[in-house]
Every structure is written in structure tokens, then in C-alpha cells.
Amino acid sequence: MESIQAEFFYRNPLEEGEEKPAFGLKEEDPNRPKHTAYNKTVKNARGTEQSLSESGFKLINHQSTIQDFFDDEQITSVYYKEMHDVVKEETGADEVIIFSHITRSEAEAALGKRKGAHRLVHNDFTPSFEENHLSFLQESEDKPERITVYNLWRRFDKDGIDAPFALCDSRSVSEKELIPTDLFDYVKADEGSPGAGVNIEIYQSSFSEGHEWNYYPKMNRDEVVMFKTFDSVENPFLPTLHSAFDDVSSEGQEVTPRESIEVRAICFFN
Numbered sequence: 001m002e003s004i005q006a007e008f009f010y011r012n013p014l015e016e017g018e019e020k021p022a023f024g025l026k027e028e029d030p031n032r033p034k035h036t037a038y039n040k041t042v043k044n045a046r047g048t049e050q051s052l053s054e055s056g057f058k059l060i061n062h063q064s065t066i067q068d069f070f071d072d073e074q075i076t077s078v079y080y081k082e083m084h085d086v087v088k089e090e091t092g093a094d095e096v097i098i099f100s101h102i103t104r105s106e107a108e109a110a111l112g113k114r115k116g117a118h119r120l121v122h123n124d125f126t127p128s129f130e131e132n133h134l135s136f137l138q139e140s141e142d143k144p145e146r147i148t149v150y151n152l153w154r155r156f157d158k159d160g161i162d163a164p165f166a167l168c169d170s171r172s173v174s175e176k177e178l179i180p181t182d183l184f185d186y187v188k189a190d191e192g193s194p195g196a197g198v199n200i201e202i203y204q205s206s207f208s209e210g211h212e213w214n215y216y217p218k219m220n221r222d223e224v225v226m227f228k229t230f231d232s233v234e235n236p237f238l239p240t241l242h243s244a245f246d247d248v249s250s251e252g253q254e255v256t257p258r259e260s261i262e263v264r265a266i267c268f269f270n
Contacts, residue, residue: 024184
């Protein structure tokens with residue numbers, strides 16, 4: 001399978017005088033009046049050459065010792081160290097900090113117990129990340145020459161079919177479609193992740209014909225996709241937009257609900 005067609009939800013361009021978008025201040029309208037679904041080709045990235053410095057993402061083989069990815073204590077005490085070592089090897093950074101994680105379950109999301117797949121074209125951070133979230137650097141005499149942030153995404157359901165994860169080649173993204181958006185209290189305090197309650201600025205994106213979407217079909221628990229969400233030396237910073245999507249070619253099949261975990265890593269280069 002070389003490619004499939006899928007719907008992606010893009011933010012409508014801001015109208016003149018429209019306020020900066022925000023999530024988390026009120027209940028979202030399930031009809032998404034500010035978003036439009038566009039049909040896009042999603043390429044099968046398996047067997048292709050991808051890199052963190054070019055397309056902004058790559059697939060990594062990694063066998064974790066974690067048996068239960070919903071066990072937050074195991075995640076923070078064991079999995080963070082595993083992902084730290086992966087990021088250190090992939091980037092050669094002088095220092096790596098794993099600073100948050102989110103576990104998702106489509107089945108539990110339907111019961112209101114956990115987040116489900118995020119079907120919205122976005123990037124986790126904007127260039128404001130360094131200024132707003134690394135205040136300790138202002139007091140430090142030895143500021144790093146470069147700071148990057150990566151997300152490491154793994155699914156661990158049985159068959160890897162439901163709600164696959166797509167990544168947009170960062171070389172196909174331009175500044176003009178990026179829409180800064182405030183995100184309030186995205187990780188709730190009772191969800192167990194360090195960084196809970198933190199407010200951030202993310203990018204939504206308006207539609208672009210040029211966006212080149214990719215995915216890795218049937219990912220399994222021994223695979224991690226790593227992708228860049230911030231880079232202090234890029235000007236402009238063009239992110240690796242990403243989104244879950246529904247694979248209509250799997251309709252009618254009996255599939256296990258998607259379960260996944262993502263962690264975020266800050267890299268410092270001196």
C-alpha cells in the first residue's frame with residue numbers, strides 16, 4: 001500500500017479582527033465550526049528515508065521493558081529513562097530532559113476516562129516555548145546555543161489499525177498557514193503526568209494544498225516515531241504538523257481501539 005486518502009481537520013483562517021484562538025477555557029463545540037475537513041493523500045512512509053533534520057520525523061525500533069503503559073509510576077521511573085537514552089543517541093544533545101507524557105485510549109475516551117486520538121492538525125509548541133517555559137535559563141550564565149523539543153509517540157494496542165498517526169513533512173509547511181493558539185490546562189492535574197496544569201501556546205494550521213502527509217501503517221509497541229516540535233535556531237521555525245486520522249480502508253474490520261503514549265523531550269546543545 002503506497003498511499004491512502006483521509007480527512008484532516010484544519011483551522012479556518014482567522015478573519016479580520018478575530019481573537020486569538022484558545023482551547024480549554026470552555027467546552028468545545030463538537031461540530032467544530034471553526035474547522036473544515038479536507039481530503040488529503042497520506043503516503044506510506046515505511047521503507048522511505050526520513051530524518052529529524054529534513055522531514056522532521058523518523059521511525060525508531062525500540063523494545064521497552066514497560067508492560068503496562070497506563071502505569072504512570074512505571075512511566076516516570078522507567079520509561080522516561082528509556083526515552084532519554086533514545087533521544088540522546090538520536091540527537092547527540094549535551095543534555096536531555098523528558099518532561100511530560102500523555103497516554104490515550106479510544107475505548108476509555110468514549111467513557112470520558114482518558115484522552116483519545118487527537119484529530120486536529122497542530123504542533124505542540126510555537127517559538128514562544130523558550131521564553132515562556134524555560135525561565136530558569138534567564139538566570140543561567142551558560143545559556144545553551146540551541147534548544148530542541150521532540151515528541152516520541154508509540155502505540156501499544158493489539159493490531160495497530162485504529163486511528164493511525166500522520167506527520168506532515170516540515171519542508172512542505174510555511175509560516176503563512178500557522179495559527180498561534182492558547183491551550184489552557186491541557187494535561188489535567190489528576191492525569192499523573194509531570195507538567196500537569198501547564199498552559200502552552202500551540203500551532204493550529206490552516207489548509208495548504210502543499211502539505212505532504214505521511215504515516216507508518218500498523219505500528220506496534222516496539223516502534224516509536226520521533227518528531228520535532230521546536231527548534232530555537234530555525235528562523236522561521238517550521239514544525240512537524242501532525243494529527244490522528246481515520247483510515248476508511250479499515251472500515252468493516254474488527255480492530256482493537258487505539259492505545260498510545262507520547263513523551264516530550266527537551267534537548268540542550270552547548
